[in-house]
Amino acid sequence: MATPQFAVTASPLDPLAVASAATGTIDAVGGLVAFTGVVRAENAGRRVLYLEYEAYEPLAVRAFGIVGQEAAARWPATGLSIHHRTGRLEIGEVSIVIAAASAHRGPAFEACRYAIERVKQIAPIWKHEHFEGGDVWIEGATARPDDEEARAEALSRACG
Amino acid sequence: MRVTVRLFARVRDLVGRGEVVREVAPGATVQDVWRDLIAEYPALEPYTSSVSGARNLEYVRMDAPVADGDEVAFLPPVSGGAL
Numbered sequence: 001m002a003t004p005q006f007a008v009t010a011s012p013l014d015p016l017a018v019a020s021a022a023t024g025t026i027d028a029v030g031g032l033v034a035f036t037g038v039v040r041a042e043n044a045g046r047r048v049l050y051l052e053y054e055a056y057e058p059l060a061v062r063a064f065g066i067v068g069q070e071a072a073a074r075w076p077a078t079g080l081s082i083h084h085r086t087g088r089l090e091i092g093e094v095s096i097v098i099a100a101a102s103a104h105r106g107p108a109f110e111a112c113r114y115a116i117e118r119v120k121q122i123a124p125i126w127k128h129e130h131f132e133g134g135d136v137w138i139e140g141a142t143a144r145p146d147d148e149e150a151r152a153e154a155l156s157r158a159c160g
Numbered sequence: 161m162r163v164t165v166r167l168f169a170r171v172r173d174l175v176g177r178g179e180v181v182r183e184v185a186p187g188a189t190v191q192d193v194w195r196d197l198i199a200e201y202p203a204l205e206p207y208t209s210s211v212s213g214a215r216n217l218e219y220v221r222m223d224a225p226v227a228d229g230d231e232v233a234f235l236p237p238v239s240g241g242a243l
Contacts, residue, residue, distance in 0.1 A: 126169035127239045137170040139237040143212045
């Protein structure tokens with residue numbers, strides 16, 4: 001079965017499969033950029049033991065699709081694939097892989113950066129951090145795809 | 161009419177369950193469902209300014225109406241993270 005373009009899964013992620021899902025959506029590939037998010041051993045001065053990711057899975061997959069549509073409008077002929085993992089992840093494990101493919105490197109780098117910023121802003125996925133001495137739900141942005149200010153911020157980070 | 165409410169992360173912890181079925185009045189909005197939940201679980205109140213809503217797997221504003229059988233989800237702020 002072909003790798004889905006957008007997915008949320010409890011299984012370990014396969015960066016090469018995500019890359020091929022991105023390149024498979026467009027004709028002319030000359031550049032392929034991938035972002036891989038990894039569970040970090042430290043956060044805000046705390047020693048992290050492990051993370052648990054929780055997702056509203058069907059809406060998260062739709063959110064990835066929204067990000068894909070936004071990226072396609074800004075960077076035509078750029079293919080995007082986003083896979084996020086859920087459940088308990090140990091330090092060093094991969095939590096997210098985003099791949100962006102385009103005819104040239106510029107749009108691929110920009111679309112990839114834009115996608116990770118937007119996923120962090122809107123995808124209904126939460127991180128439960130277990131650290132030495134306690135645990136905490138990490139809470140960042142209100143998830144609202146129609147917040148144009150947030151979208152502009154993501155675009156500005158992507159395009160420097 | 162009845163709606164199924166889905167809750168996640170800390171909001172789920174505060175309620176103690178990830179899914180509850182609520183009876184709501186005809187004409188109710190997503191916001192009304194939220195207020196009704198707060199009445200039973202006051203610990204949710206601090207999330208009023210930061211929670212966002214979804215209805216039947218679409219993001220909606222809090223003033224969106226709900227209908228019998230809808231799945232309404234309340235999303236606490238998502239992961240965010242430093243650059």
